[in-house]
Amino acid sequence: MDGAINLFKPSGITSFKATEQVKKITGAKKCGHGGTLDPLAEGVLPIFLNKATKIIPFLKNSEKSYVATIRLGIITDTMDSEGRVIEEVRDCEIPSIAKVEEIVKNFEGEIEQKPPVYSAVKYKGHKLYEYARKNIAVDRRARRVKINKIDIVFYEFPFLKINVICSSGTYIRSLADDIGRMLGCGGHISSLLRTRSGMFTLEDTITLEELKKRNGIDTDDKYFKKVDELLSDYKEARIPDTLKRNLLNGLPFSSEDIKGVSDKIKENEYLKVKDSNDKIIAIVQSVSKKSATGSEKNFIFKVKRVFN
Incomplete structure (x- = not known):
């Protein structure tokens, strides 16, 4: 169960306490919130579960x-x-x-x-x-x-x-x-x-009370977003299975190793990397590197997060 719950935080509790309550209700091993709300404030508070907590630093600039x-x-x-x-x-x-x-x-x-x-x-x-x-x-x-x-x-x-x-x-x-x-x-x-x-709106929130009444989390409900949805704005690349182990061990790779880039890559851009099973396995960042002839730009991709 990796993804994010679009919680309606009530007034009167801290964002940390709301996150702890979601963790207890869902039984998630890891929980973290995106964008702290003051105790007085209420409304949209995304709560990230398990592997999705690794995404939080990459979503900090959302409107x-x-x-x-x-x-x-x-x-x-x-x-x-x-x-x-x-x-x-x-x-x-x-x-x-x-x-x-x-x-x-x-x-x-x-x-x-x-x-x-x-x-x-x-x-x-x-x-x-x-x-x-x-x-x-x-x-x-x-x-x-x-x-x-x-x-x-x-x-x-x-x-x-x-x-x-x-x-x-x-x-x-x-x-x-x-x-x-x-x-x-x-x-x-x-x-x-x-x-x-960001992508989380008031209309799609769920309260702590409603969450308690549910028998588990419905990952297809509007209040829940899967990892792929959370990274929907990121360009996508695919890596061959022969390099998957190296990637999961944090080793960098070059643009020649990538297949199916969804759009033109820019320098210092973050990309989501998928394997042959269409599963997101990492977030990487592009670093420019000139080709041997110096006539064209190549990229080395540094691993920023792995999902294993």
């Missing part, structure tokens, strides 16, 4: 979608409603809808964003929240993220509800805090729903 409600006028230390109130802005001018629209649209595109003080981003080997709990201030370096689109769903002060489509690594808590400060009244996340994480 995300959220519905966020911002409570304006109150600033908390965690940038959400679970934190301690550090400032309540009582005398701010209530922003007009025109002002809100102007400010919100300014965040579309590539932006520099500092991660929240209470986050799992690491600084000198330790997570930021570990420093925050000890009241130690550290330099939170801004990271470049991309907000593809923001739409206002509802606005009636002090509540602002938005739809956000963004790159992986974007902190919606930081976005809410920044929007609040730009409006001159501060703000924090009061509710957060993730509606999409």
Whole structure:
């Protein structure tokens, strides 16, 4: 049973706890989640089972979608409603809808964003929240993220509800805090729903309660994605059985050894490799190498993950 469950994580538990519950329910030997959701947040949380856990690092750049409600006028230390109130802005001018629209649209595109003080981003080997709990201030370096689109769903002060489509690594808590400060009244996340994480959508999720009621996992159901589906965007190559053992032992091979490449290969590109039984056995990365004559480009493929 190798693949991923599209779990609906409820608000109030950590992503780690949700993953542990799925592991217990399914009896999987290994489990891991893709794209952490804060305890307050709910929605799409892909849980990878067994051999599929090896794929997680290769799916980190997937686009995300959220519905966020911002409570304006109150600033908390965690940038959400679970934190301690550090400032309540009582005398701010209530922003007009025109002002809100102007400010919100300014965040579309590539932006520099500092991660929240209470986050799992690491600084000198330790997570930021570990420093925050000890009241130690550290330099939170801004990271470049991309907000593809923001739409206002509802606005009636002090509540602002938005739809956000963004790159992986974007902190919606930081976005809410920044929007609040730009409006001159501060703000924090009061509710957060993730509606999409790459190929995983809200419509195809399954709850922990529903998962418990099932007699095992139906790998053909919409909430489950097999390894081949998870790597559907990857170009495909086939290797002869004579080289399969070498590949599974991590030995590199050249482009001359590959059959049935599904599309033109680029340098530093990841490919999924299948055997003669149409089974994915590895993920490899292309490294350029000039031919003996130097007139044409060849490739050496380095093994990044094997599935054996």
